[in-house]
Structures are given as structure tokens and as C-alpha cells.
Amino acid sequence: DQQVKQNSPSLSVQEGRISILNCDYTNSMFDYFLWYKKYPAEGPTFLISISSIKDKNEDGRFTVFLNKSAKHLSLHIVPSQPGDSAVYFCAASGSGSARQLTFGSGTQLTVLP
Amino acid sequence: ETGVTQSPTHLIKTRGQQVTLRCSSQSGHNTVSWYQQALGQGPQFIFQYYREEENGRGNFPPRFSGLQFPNYSSELNVNALELDDSALYLCASSLGGLDYTDTQYFGPGTRLTVL
Numbered sequence: 001d002q003q004v005k006q007n008s009p010s011l012s013v014q015e016g017r018i019s020i021l022n023c024d025y026t027n028s029m030f031d032y033f034l035w036y037k038k039y040p041a042e043g044p045t046f047l048i049s050i051s052s053i054k055d056k057n058e059d060g061r062f063t064v065f066l067n068k069s070a071k072h073l074s075l076h077i078v079p080s081q082p083g084d085s086a087v088y089f090c091a092a093s094g095s096g097s098a099r100q101l102t103f104g105s106g107t108q109l110t111v112l113p
Numbered sequence: 114e115t116g117v118t119q120s121p122t123h124l125i126k127t128r129g130q131q132v133t134l135r136c137s138s139q140s141g142h143n144t145v146s147w148y149q150q151a152l153g154q155g156p157q158f159i160f161q162y163y164r165e166e167e168n169g170r171g172n173f174p175p176r177f178s179g180l181q182f183p184n185y186s187s188e189l190n191v192n193a194l195e196l197d198d199s200a201l202y203l204c205a206s207s208l209g210g211l212d213y214t215d216t217q218y219f220g221p222g223t224r225l226t227v228l
Contacts, residue, residue: 004155006155034216036219041221042221042222043117043119043203043205043219043220043221043222044156044203044219045219046216046217046218046219049216089155089156091155099169099215100146100158100161100169100171101146101148101156101158101205101217102158103148103155103156103157104155105153105154105155106154106155
């Protein structure tokens with residue numbers, strides 16, 4: 001039972017345009033959400049996060065939107081750059097001492113020059 | 114400030130053997146989590162250590178065990194290796210405590226191949 005789902009395995013976008021990556025979750029106990037970017041042969045790199053008390057968080061070119069009623073979050077990258085090409089993972093954590101991260105299966109973003 | 118480091122980078126073992134993977138946390142972090150990432154999937158939580166005590170465990174059998182040392186470095190031990198244990202093993206460190214915004218920072222991983 002996948003609690004965090006990224007239904008698009010891949011996405012291609014033209015350089016300079018907007019990239020929108022989507023993520024759905026099923027566990028109502030999740031209260032903190034993160035996006036990580038992963039290049040081949042490297043560990044995931046933290047990008048941006050959002051808590052359940054907010055519906056939007058911005059950091060430079062990256063914006064994360066959270067729709068709690070729909071249990072959906074999205075990552076917007078504007079403008080997209082070729083260096084953004086990587087696998088993007090959505091992750092969620094809930095209350096509890098461990099605050100373990102539950103990851104989606106990832107979306108491969110390719111930004112075309 | 115140094116980031117999270119892991120050793121070795123790659124490892125090849127045979128079925129039934131035992132393996133130890135190592136992780137050094139980011140400076141100032143007292144919590145370490147281990148994840149297994151199979152090919153084409155997202156990382157899966159194995160367990161977490163906070164101040165040298167196991168602080169949570171995912172759905173992994175007891176042959177996966179760990180240690181955290183006083184300097185907050187950590188080991189992941191896997192006994193009786195199975196072919197399905199072939200994966201990228203990721204270590205992540207964080208500040209720990211009760212702050213729900215505690216972000217985990219990952220190392221580059223150890224690629225384990227079991228033949």
C-alpha cells in the first residue's frame with residue numbers, strides 16, 4: 001500500500017518553461033512534506049519543504065503547494081533549467097518520535113535546451 | 114561544515130554473508146536514519162537512531178541491525194544476505210528532537226550487490 005504516490009514516472013519540459021511535479025498521499029497523519037532531487041550516483045538533496053499549517057512555500061525558483069483536502073502537493077520550478085534534470089522525490093512524515101520519511105517512487109524530470 | 118559521508122561506495126557480497134555499512138553524520142546532528150532504495154523505487158525507511166538508541170523501525174527483518182556511536186556516526190549491519198538486499202543504502206542525518214521541521218540530509222549512499 002503506497003502512502004505517497006508520484007504517478008508520473010517522467011516529465012519533459014522545455015528550458016525556460018514551468019515544470020510541475022505532482023504527488024498524492026493517503027495518510028492523514030502526515031503533517032510535513034518535502035521534495036528531494038537526486039542525480040545519478042548521488043544521495044537525495046533536500047530542495048524545499050512545507051508543513052501542513054501552510055498551503056504554499058517558496059524558495060527562489062521552487063514553490064511547493066499543498067492541498068490538504070485533496071491530499072495533494074505539487075512542486076513548481078520556474079524557469080526550468082537543464083541543470084534541473086534529475087529524479088524528484090516527494091516525501092512525507094507524520095507525528096511520532098522517529099518522523100520517518102515515506103517517499104514516493106520519483107519523477108524523472110528532463111529539461112530540454 | 115562537512116556533509117553526510119558513507120563508506121564504502123560500492124560493495125559486492127555473496128548470499129548468506131554479512132555486511133557492515135558506515136555513515137558519518139553532518140556536524141551537529143544527533144539523529145541518523147537509514148533507508149534502502151531498490152532500483153526504480155523511492156527510499157524505504159529501515160530504522161532511526163537518536164542519541165545512540167533505536168528510535169523507530171520500518172518493515173525490515175531483525176537481520177537488519179544498527180548502531181550509533183557517541184560521536185553520532187553510525188553502522189548498518191545486514192546478516193544472512195539475500196539477493197533482494199541488493200540496493201542503494203542511504204544514510205540521512207538530522208538535528209533530532211521534537212521539531213517537526215527536522216529535515217533529513219542524505220549521504221551519497223552505498224551500492225550493495227548480492228550475488
